[in-house]
Amino acid sequence: MSGFPLAITGTGMVTGVGLNAPASCAAIRCAIDNFQETRFMDKGGEWIMGSEVLLEQPWRGKTKLLKMAAAAINECLANNKQILPKATPLLLCLSEHERKGRVIDDDNQFFLDLQDELKLVFHGKSRVVAQGRVSIAVALKHARMLIQELKIKHVLIAATDSLLVAPTLSHYEKNERLLTSQNSNGFIPGEAGAALVVESSYSTQENVLACRGLGFGVEKAHVDSEESLRAEGLTAAMKESLVDAGCDEGILNFKITDISGEQYYFKEASLAFSRIDRTKREEFDFWHPADCIGEVGAVIGLVMVAVLKSACEKAYSKGNHILAHLGDDDGKRSSMIFAWQTVGAQ
Template sequence: MSPGGADIVRVGMVSPVGLSAEVTAAAVQAGIARFQAGSILDRRFNPLVMALVATPDLPPLIPEVDAVLGLTSRQMRMLRLAGPALQECLDGLPPTPLPLLLAGPEPFPAGRPAPIGPVFLEHLARQSGRALALAHSRVFPAGRAGVFLALAAALEGLAARRYPRVVVGGVDTLLDLYLLGTLDLEERLRADGVFDGAIPGEGAAFLLLTRPGAGDGAGGGALARMEGVGVAEELGHRYAKDTPYKGDGLDAAFRAVFAAAPGDPVRAVYAGFNGENFFAKEWGVAFLRHRKRFVEDHTMDHPADCVGDAGAGLGAMMVGLAAMAVAEGQRAPRCLVWGSSDLAARGAALLSKPQER
C-alpha cells in the first residue's frame, strides 16, 4: 500500500518515436512505431529489429562526464537518453535541487552487477545541468516495474514531508551486445521463426510529483492525480529455479493498489506488455481475480507496440503517457498502469483527474 497521494505536474520523455513527452504521446496515440533492422546480427546472422533513438538526435556527453573512466557504453547511452528528458521535466523551474528516485535496469543476466548505481545520479546531474538533492535520491535497479517501487517511495516521502516535490523516473537501453546475445540465445527476441519475443527498445521518462494541489512551483497545475501505488514480488518469475509461476505477484500488486485507493472502477489500462506471452498470461491472471474493479468496456494501451521493450524506461513512460492522456481527456479516469520485470518486481498505479480523489 502507499500513503496519501500525489499530483503529477510535469513530464519529460525521450523515446524512439519522440524526443519530448508531447511528441512521444502524439506518436503513441497515433500508433506510430519505429522498428528498424540495424547492423547487429542475431545468432542466425539476421539483422536484429530494434526500436532505438537515432544516435545523432541524442546530445553528446559533456566533457566532464565523457572524461569519467569506467563508464560502459550502456551507461553512456542511458546518460544521453536521460539528460534531455530530465531537462524537459524541470524546464523553467527554480534551480532548487530536487530528490530523484530513478528506476534502472535489473542485474541481469544472473551474476552481473546492476548497470547503474548511486554514482550514476551524480553523472546525470552533470549531464542534465540540473542540481539534484543526492542525499534524498535513490536508484531502484528493478527493470520495468522499478518505477512503481520509486513511486511508492516518493508517495511515502511526500506524506512524511521529507520534501515538497520529488522527481521520479526511469531509463534503460537494451542496446548492449552481451544482453542482446543472452536474450537471443534464450529466444526472447522477435526474429524469423521466433514470434513469442520482444523488440529491444530504449527510452527515458521523468515525472515531477508534488503533494495534492501544490502545483509545480512555477504556476503550473497538475496533469493527473496519482491515487496510490501497489508493489509486490512474483516468486515464480521467469528465472526462478524452484518456484512455479502462478501470476500471484501482479495479483498482489493490484490488490495493494486497490486497497490504497478504493473508488470507482478502472476505465483505462496502460499495460506493461513487451511482446512476450509470459506477461500477457500474468495480466490475465490478475485481471480475472480483480474483474469487478474494471468496467466492461475499459480501454487498453500497450506502448511497447510503438517504443519496443524499453526496460526500466517503459514503466516511467507508461505513467507519463497515462497522465498526459488523462489530462487531455484522451483516456477516462480512473486509469490503471502496471508493469512486470523479468525478475521478481511487480507494480501498479492508479491515476485520476486532479480534482478527483
C-alpha cells in the first residue's frame, strides 16, 4: 500500500449467524445461513425472507444500529487492552445518504450517541464515512493517513447497517432488486454490525492479514442505469489497487466480494477480472459471505475482511494473496489487495 501496508489485528462482528466474530466466521465457513421469514410481506402476499440479528431485546431502528455497532466495537476492545479510546480514532461506516428508508437522519448525532452507548470518547480525528458498501476502502485510506502521517498507533473502523426497514424493502422490491416470490433475480436483506482494529504492519511481530493496496473507480453503467455494462469502473479500481500494492494480478490466489445475489454484479465481477487476468489458473475461488448473512449494506466490507482474517489464521484460505472488491448502486467501486503476512516476510 504505497509502501505502507496496514495490519488488521482485531475483529468484532454481530450478524444473523453469530453474535461475535468467531461464531459468525465459523458459520460463514460452513455456509450456514439464518434466512427466515420477516415481518414484511411482498406484493405477492408472501413473507419476505431476511437475515435478522437477534439481540437480547427486540430493538428497532437507530437503537438497534447503535447496539450492533457497540457490541462489535466492545469485542475489539475486549480482545486488545492496549487500545486507548481517547488516542484512537473511530471511523464509522454507514449507509449512503441517498438510500431510501435510511433511519439515521443526523450522522454526527448518531456518532455522539454511539459514544454515549459505549461510555467512551474517541480521538478527535474520528469521522463518519457514509459511503455504503465502499465505506471500508475509504476508511482504510483514511486510516493509512492517520497512522502514517500522524503516527497514531491504532485506528478502529466500525460499521452498522440494516436493510430490514419497510421503506427500504419497498423501494428495492419496486425496482425488482429484492428476492421475493415474484422475483428470483434479487438479494436477501439483512443487518449486521462489525468492527476492525487497524495498525501499521511494521508495528506488529505476529503473522497478520495486511491490506497492501487500494483502488477506486466509478461505473457509469451502474445497476440503475440503462447503459450497457462495460465494468470500466471496477476494472479501473482493480488496476489501481494492484499498482498501489506494487504487484500484478498473477500473485492473486482467490477473491472475495460483496455480491449478494443479483446477476448484474456477478456479470460485472466476471467482466472486470477478465480484463486484468493474464495468468493461466487451474482454479480461482470466489467467496461472497452475503450468501450467509444477506445484503448488509455498509457492513459487508468489514465482514469480508474479518472472514479473510479468520481463514488465514485457521489455514483454510485458498492462498495468501487476495483480491477484494465492492460496489455501490450509484456506481462507486473499490478494490483492495490483501496478503497474509508472516513474520520475517514483511
